[in-house]
Amino acid sequence: MEELLERLCKAKGVSGNEREVAKILEEELAPFVEKTWKDNFGNLIFESGGNGPAVVIVAHMDEIGGMVKHVDKEGFLYFVDIGSNNPQQLVGSRVLVGEGLPGVIQTKKKGKDLKVEDLYIDAGAGGPDELKELGIGPGTLIVRGPSYDRLMGQRRISKSFDNRAGVCVMAETMKRAADTGCRLIAAASCQEEVGVRGAKVLSNYIEADYVFALDVTFAVDTPQRSSDRDMNTCLGKGPAITLKDDHYLMRPDVRRFVEGVAERHGIPLQYDISTGGTDAGPLYVSKGVSVTVPILIPLRYMHTSSEVLDLGDLEQCVRLLLGLIEEIDSHAKK
Amino acid sequence: MSLGELSCLRGISGQEKEVRSYIIREIEGHCEDIRTDSIGNLYAKSGGDSKSRIGLFAHMDEVGMMVTRIDGHLLHFDPVGGINPVLLPGTKVRIGENATPGVVGCPPKHLQKKGEGELSIPLEDLRIDVGDFVEEIEIGDMVTFDTEYRERSGVAKGKAFDDRIGCQCLIDIIKKGVDADCTFVFTVQEEAGLRGAQVASQNVDIDYGMACEGTFALDQPGVPDYDKMPMMGHGPVITIADRSVISSREMVDAMASVAGTFGIPYQFKRPFAGGTDAGMVHLSGFGVPSCVVSNPCRYIHSPCAMARLEDLNMMSKLIYESIGRISEGI
Numbered sequence: 001m002e003e004l005l006e007r008l009c010k011a012k013g014v015s016g017n018e019r020e021v022a023k024i025l026e027e028e029l030a031p032f033v034e035k036t037w038k039d040n041f042g043n044l045i046f047e048s049g050g051n052g053p054a055v056v057i058v059a060h061m062d063e064i065g066g067m068v069k070h071v072d073k074e075g076f077l078y079f080v081d082i083g084s085n086n087p088q089q090l091v092g093s094r095v096l097v098g099e100g101l102p103g104v105i106q107t108k109k110k111g112k113d114l115k116v117e118d119l120y121i122d123a124g125a126g127g128p129d130e131l132k133e134l135g136i137g138p139g140t141l142i143v144r145g146p147s148y149d150r151l152m153g154q155r156r157i158s159k160s161f162d163n164r165a166g167v168c169v170m171a172e173t174m175k176r177a178a179d180t181g182c183r184l185i186a187a188a189s190c191q192e193e194v195g196v197r198g199a200k201v202l203s204n205y206i207e208a209d210y211v212f213a214l215d216v217t218f219a220v221d222t223p224q225r226s227s228d229r230d231m232n233t234c235l236g237k238g239p240a241i242t243l244k245d246d247h248y249l250m251r252p253d254v255r256r257f258v259e260g261v262a263e264r265h266g267i268p269l270q271y272d273i274s275t276g277g278t279d280a281g282p283l284y285v286s287k288g289v290s291v292t293v294p295i296l297i298p299l300r301y302m303h304t305s306s307e308v309l310d311l312g313d314l315e316q317c318v319r320l321l322l323g324l325i326e327e328i329d330s331h332a333k334k
Numbered sequence: 335m336s337l338g339e340l341s342c343l344r345g346i347s348g349q350e351k352e353v354r355s356y357i358i359r360e361i362e363g364h365c366e367d368i369r370t371d372s373i374g375n376l377y378a379k380s381g382g383d384s385k386s387r388i389g390l391f392a393h394m395d396e397v398g399m400m401v402t403r404i405d406g407h408l409l410h411f412d413p414v415g416g417i418n419p420v421l422l423p424g425t426k427v428r429i430g431e432n433a434t435p436g437v438v439g440c441p442p443k444h445l446q447k448k449g450e451g452e453l454s455i456p457l458e459d460l461r462i463d464v465g466d467f468v469e470e471i472e473i474g475d476m477v478t479f480d481t482e483y484r485e486r487s488g489v490a491k492g493k494a495f496d497d498r499i500g501c502q503c504l505i506d507i508i509k510k511g512v513d514a515d516c517t518f519v520f521t522v523q524e525e526a527g528l529r530g531a532q533v534a535s536q537n538v539d540i541d542y543g544m545a546c547e548g549t550f551a552l553d554q555p556g557v558p559d560y561d562k563m564p565m566m567g568h569g570p571v572i573t574i575a576d577r578s579v580i581s582s583r584e585m586v587d588a589m590a591s592v593a594g595t596f597g598i599p600y601q602f603k604r605p606f607a608g609g610t611d612a613g614m615v616h617l618s619g620f621g622v623p624s625c626v627v628s629n630p631c632r633y634i635h636s637p638c639a640m641a642r643l644e645d646l647n648m649m650s651k652l653i654y655e656s657i658g659r660i661s662e663g664i
Contacts, residue, residue, distance in 0.1 A: 041621025
């Protein structure tokens with residue numbers, strides 16, 4: 001699983017241009033499923049399994065990034081963000097501009113209250129013409145520079161664990177659950193970071209008894225927390241289910257169902273109560289979906305170039321999904 | 335060209351009847367199957383078979399205000415759509431079905447305290463004064479800017495260029511006649527949150543969507559040179575991404591290439607500013623690749639905007655030729 005995770009994380013996939021991620025995923029997963037197709041929005045769908053209850057696993061392929069707004073006379077690039085970036089965290093981080101021109105983000109303003117407008121990218125260009133020759137100008141996408149490293153134990157550091165970790169868990173689950181009686185559908189969605197847009201398109205046509213939406217959530221089990229209440233989740237203590245975010249509320253019966261499965265399979269479970277939203281939001285209010293469960297992987301330093309997670313959580317997340325699918329299947333057969 | 339007539343019609347979000355009737359009169363005989371839906375969107379089919387079907391969208395509504403309370407000769411109001419309140423004091427307006435004249439009141443300079451400019455009046459304290467005409471007014475009446483349309487040396491000034499200029503562009507294209515399978519959609523309530531388009535995008539069967547807009551031009555005082563993007567007189571504006579949609583790259587590339595072939599100037603819009611009907615269209619069905627083409631206008635969402643008619647000509651031409659390219663499959 002880790003080999004795939006690393007490849008997915010290093011791929012470029014800013015919202016609106018997820019093709020590189022989709023290609024890796026399709027090559028990896030197509031041999032394990034019956035049917036692979038793409039909708040007109042770019043969402044990539046895999047179908048396999050039997051004819052039992054329809055179970056959809058969704059994970060977004062896109063990541064935050066930026067777009068070049070203008071290039072100044074000296075060849076420095078100014079940009080706007082795609083998705084939510086923290087300007088303070090961006091200073092000093094490396095990026096790739098366009099197809100792969102490396103650069104570094106720096107600030108022209110000192111002090112704390114940085115805005116994205118205060119930042120620029122130095123890609124070593126002598127002027128705008130040199131960049132133009134490479135096809136770089138207003139509209140060119142910017143992505144965090146690829147990096148993937150092994151920290152101590154099971155901890156890993158990389159850009160875009162949000163949400164390649166979810167994509168990876170989805171792929172692994174599809175592989176291991178290939179012989180289930182459930183109708184198993186994996187949907188790798190686009191443009192989550194700019195307003196769960198891919199999931200909105202999915203919600204137009206997906207019909208499912210269960211939707212499991214995979215994403216990451218804040219783990220603040222670090223000196224950054226001012227009290228333990230800020231923690232939300234911890235690394236290494238298993239997947240978290242969302243009880244509430246800005247676009248989702250978990251039904252008590254759904255919560256009991258997931259907790260029961262986790263308990264019977266010996267999987268640790270955490271709870272996420274946070275702001276923002278995930279792909280679960282539009283799906284759980286859609287006409288064709290009965291039950292929606294957001295399942296999240298704890299992540300430190302989200303939306304930076306150096307996000308940190310624990311591989312153990314990914315494995316437990318796969319096990320939870322397999323447990324859920326198994327129980328849905330066996331319940332249907334009774 | 336009747337941008338003058340079209341932009342002087344009055345229609346805030348939800349009250350687009352006048353505009354709709356006018357457009358129907360204009361396009362009748364030039365297209366088939368003109369119909370409306372229950373929210374007020376107007377649909378027209380044109381052209382023959384083609385590999386891909388294209389939907390073209392322009393919204394009929396304009397920003398304005400609505401009367402919320404009548405207090406003697408003074409009317410309380412709420413803005414409909416995004417209006418900068420500093421523009422309002424002293425502005426002439428027309429109210430309700432009779433287009434009753436009024437003015438947004440403003441204390442005279444004599445009464446202002448030292449250091450207190452008129453800009454300090456909060457929106458909720460502004461009133462529309464209708465003098466003796468108060469009998470004609472009802473709560474819920476629309477308030478539109480009372481602006482004369484003028485044209486000189488190819489520059490037009492008037493109200494509601496966002497998005498009557500888009501409507502005019504689509505009317506021109508309908509009259510010219512297209513070869514491809516096109517559905518023209520004139521939507522309602524865009525300024526209130528893309529609501530007409532949310533309905534319309536469920537009612538059309540299309541492969542590509544294109545929103546046709548009047549957008550801001552930033553070649554105006556107070557904007558640094560590097561931010562003057564787009565500018566008036568530099569051709570139609572193609573959106574790469576705004577707050578509501580990331581345009582289909584294939585469509586953007588196709589339009590840029592069409593522009594090159596026909597020698598049409600074009601410019602890109604400042605990324606991630608504003609939102610349009612394409613925001614709804616691209617999320618409909620199995621997803622509909624969409625983009626936005628706009629006319630650069632200075633001072634939109636204000637009592638008086640400016641536009642260059644040559645930009646509008648170029649926009650019509652770019653869209654017309656792009657329809658040909660995109661409908662053949664990209």
